[in-house]
Amino acid sequence: MHSGASDRNGKSTTVCLCPLPPKMAQSILDNMPGASTGTVVVTDPLNFWGGRRVKPREEKNAEPVFEPATGRVLCQMMPCGAEEVDEAIKSAHTAYLKWSKMAGMERARVMLEAARIIRERREKIAKLEVINNGKSITEAVVDIDIAWQCIEYYAGLAGTLSGQHIQLPGGAFAYTRREPLGVCVGIGAWNYPFQIASWKSAPALACGNAMVFKPSPMTPVTAVILAEIYKEAGAPDGLFCVVQGGAETGTLLCHHPMVAKVSFTGSVPTGKKVMEMSSKGVKQVTLELGGKSPLIIFKDCELENAVKGALMANFLTQGQVCCNGTRVYVQREIMPQFLEEVVKRTKAIPVGDPLLDGTRMGALISKPQLEKVLGFVSQAKKEGGRVLCGGEPFVPSDPKLKGGYFMSPCVLDNCRDDMTCVKEEIFGPVMSVMPFDTEEEVIRRANNTTFGLASGVFTRDISRAHRVAENLEAGTCFINNYNISPVEVPFGGYKMSGFGRENGQVTIEYYSQLKTVVVEMGDVESLF
Numbered sequence: 001m002h003s004g005a006s007d008r009n010g011k012s013t014t015v016c017l018c019p020l021p022p023k024m025a026q027s028i029l030d031n032m033p034g035a036s037t038g039t040v041v042v043t044d045p046l047n048f049w050g051g052r053r054v055k056p057r058e059e060k061n062a063e064p065v066f067e068p069a070t071g072r073v074l075c076q077m078m079p080c081g082a083e084e085v086d087e088a089i090k091s092a093h094t095a096y097l098k099w100s101k102m103a104g105m106e107r108a109r110v111m112l113e114a115a116r117i118i119r120e121r122r123e124k125i126a127k128l129e130v131i132n133n134g135k136s137i138t139e140a141v142v143d144i145d146i147a148w149q150c151i152e153y154y155a156g157l158a159g160t161l162s163g164q165h166i167q168l169p170g171g172a173f174a175y176t177r178r179e180p181l182g183v184c185v186g187i188g189a190w191n192y193p194f195q196i197a198s199w200k201s202a203p204a205l206a207c208g209n210a211m212v213f214k215p216s217p218m219t220p221v222t223a224v225i226l227a228e229i230y231k232e233a234g235a236p237d238g239l240f241c242v243v244q245g246g247a248e249t250g251t252l253l254c255h256h257p258m259v260a261k262v263s264f265t266g267s268v269p270t271g272k273k274v275m276e277m278s279s280k281g282v283k284q285v286t287l288e289l290g291g292k293s294p295l296i297i298f299k300d301c302e303l304e305n306a307v308k309g310a311l312m313a314n315f316l317t318q319g320q321v322c323c324n325g326t327r328v329y330v331q332r333e334i335m336p337q338f339l340e341e342v343v344k345r346t347k348a349i350p351v352g353d354p355l356l357d358g359t360r361m362g363a364l365i366s367k368p369q370l371e372k373v374l375g376f377v378s379q380a381k382k383e384g385g386r387v388l389c390g391g392e393p394f395v396p397s398d399p400k401l402k403g404g405y406f407m408s409p410c411v412l413d414n415c416r417d418d419m420t421c422v423k424e425e426i427f428g429p430v431m432s433v434m435p436f437d438t439e440e441e442v443i444r445r446a447n448n449t450t451f452g453l454a455s456g457v458f459t460r461d462i463s464r465a466h467r468v469a470e471n472l473e474a475g476t477c478f479i480n481n482y483n484i485s486p487v488e489v490p491f492g493g494y495k496m497s498g499f500g501r502e503n504g505q506v507t508i509e510y511y512s513q514l515k516t517v518v519v520e521m522g523d524v525e526s527l528f
């Protein structure tokens with residue numbers, strides 16, 4: 001399956017692993033140090049189960065995967081059908097039978113080794129992520145670091161999982177066992193491909209489950225690297241499997257009778273479908289969905305930090321972040337200073353080749369996504385919004401980037417709560433700014449949304465900060481910062497942004513179940 005893709009100069013690095021000796025797994029990454037934007041073609045199979053990469057059974061439904069920075073074809077994504085999904089799930093189940101019987105400390109050792117390998121290859125993995133996703137290398141390295149930290153964190157928890165002992169009358173007693181669920185499914189989005197696969201697999205594996213993961217069809221290339229690394233670290237074959245595909249493959253996974261749980265990251269409409277399908281088999285579900293999060297900036301804030309916070313809340317990963325604080329409420333008195341500073345800094349963001357160290361914003365995921373985001377900007381103008389900067393297609397001077405999906409980051413002023421850009425998730429680099437007068441008013445406006453993923457507040461008044469945090473209807477509230485994501489901290493939504501959590505200790509609850517064992521020490525007192 002050679003896509004025949006090459007850059008404008010006809011040069012390409014073909015990364016091919018067929019046939020598939022397990023130790024060759026690394027070679028896709030071995031080509032990374034020399035790789036530059038517009039040169040990589042991935043031709044090796046992207047499915048993984050039974051401890052190896054698996055070639056797709058059928059090539060007829062192949063979909064091209066694009067390199068966002070150039071618009072070139074990077075590889076072909078070939079969706080798995082029913083038989084392949086079944087094979088992957090059975091392979092995961094075989095691993096589960098072994099893995100779930102190991103002590104937490106034994107599982108921890110494998111996971112720590114996986115974390116170590118990821119850390120060692122962080123730059124190469126990040127590079128491949130950039131080529132597939134379009135985000136800047138500076139950010140991708142942070143994503144990979146968060147990924148291994150997450151695996152390390154849950155490795156640490158694996159050995160602490162335990163039940164309770166409960167005394168009962170007459171010497172009888174009960175105890176609880178914290179047991180895994182079985183085979184869990186992870187369905188990922190394209191904005192944090194490797195990190196999402198790690199956020200889902202780390203707690204799942206720590207608890208003794210196996211996982212079958214389906215990446216987004218737009219970003220199929222790095223989840224399989226994680227699968228290879230788990231294997232290399234000593235995980236039993238099948239413990240973390242990857243099946244490629246889109247909605248159809250996802251549906252097969254959600255309906256499969258051997259699946260105990262589905263953890264999903266993506267849009268609200270798809271999340272609803274996943275929940276509905278999972279309900280047929282009474283499967284547990286975690287949903288990490290979209291958002292339209294408020295960021296509230298009071299006049300007593302430290303302005304420079306608030307401006308930096310607003311940029312962090314809007315422009316990471318070209319604005320394609322579910323927890324972004326895209327509704328920026330600024331207290332009227334400081335609006336002019338805020339806008340001046342935020343626009344100055346937004347205009348200064350270097351947009352361009354995502355593999356260059358100096359770049360801070362790369363390309364959006366796809367042409368349709370770019371068009372959708374630009375459409376939101378034109379709609380905002382029609383509805384009375386004022387573009388203070390950006391919001392236009394951006395064509396870098398480097399000829400190889402001419403077909404890339406770039407746009408200039410945008411700040412919209414003169415926004416109102418009833419405008420489309422303020423109500424809907426844009427998933428692009430567009431910040432909507434609105435004035436407010438009082439705390440009570442801004443909380444009411446901030447909560448006037450069906451979403452509830454995150455929120456933020458900048459103020460120097462500590463009472464106000466905690467009062468606002470208490471009253472915002474969202475799963476996270478950042479005080480005097482935004483979009484930092486330590487893996488020790490739970491992450492997840494309120495309202496239509498979903499339920500269940502990722503990261504933090506609590507996620508153990510979402511990947512395990514309690515068995516109660518009741519022990520009689522005397523005779524049975526029968527009523528009959």
Ligand SMILES: NC(=O)C1=CN([C@@H]2O[C@H](COP(=O)(O)OP(=O)(O)OC[C@H]3O[C@@H](n4cnc5c(N)ncnc54)[C@H](O)[C@@H]3O)[C@@H](O)[C@H]2O)C=CC1
Pocket residue numbers: 187188189190191214215216217245246247248249250251254265266267268270271273274288289290291321322369425426427
């Ligand atoms: N909150 C978040 O983190 C994300 C939000 N989005 C939002 O969603 C919009 C559309 O992006 P998409 O990638 O199309 O999101 P999506 O929600 O359709 O896809 C997410 C994942 O679900 C899978 N999927 C799609 N239909 C499915 C089904 N019927 N059953 C099971 N799995 C299914 C996809 O293949 C992908 O792996 C974006 O423009 C953005 O607004 C997208 C990605 C992440």
Ligand SMILES: C[N+](C)(C)CCCC(=O)O
Pocket residue numbers: 191192196265316320321322323483484485
């Ligand atoms: C890493 N962080 C917090 C910037 C974003 C993670 C959530 C997502 O998948 O969008």
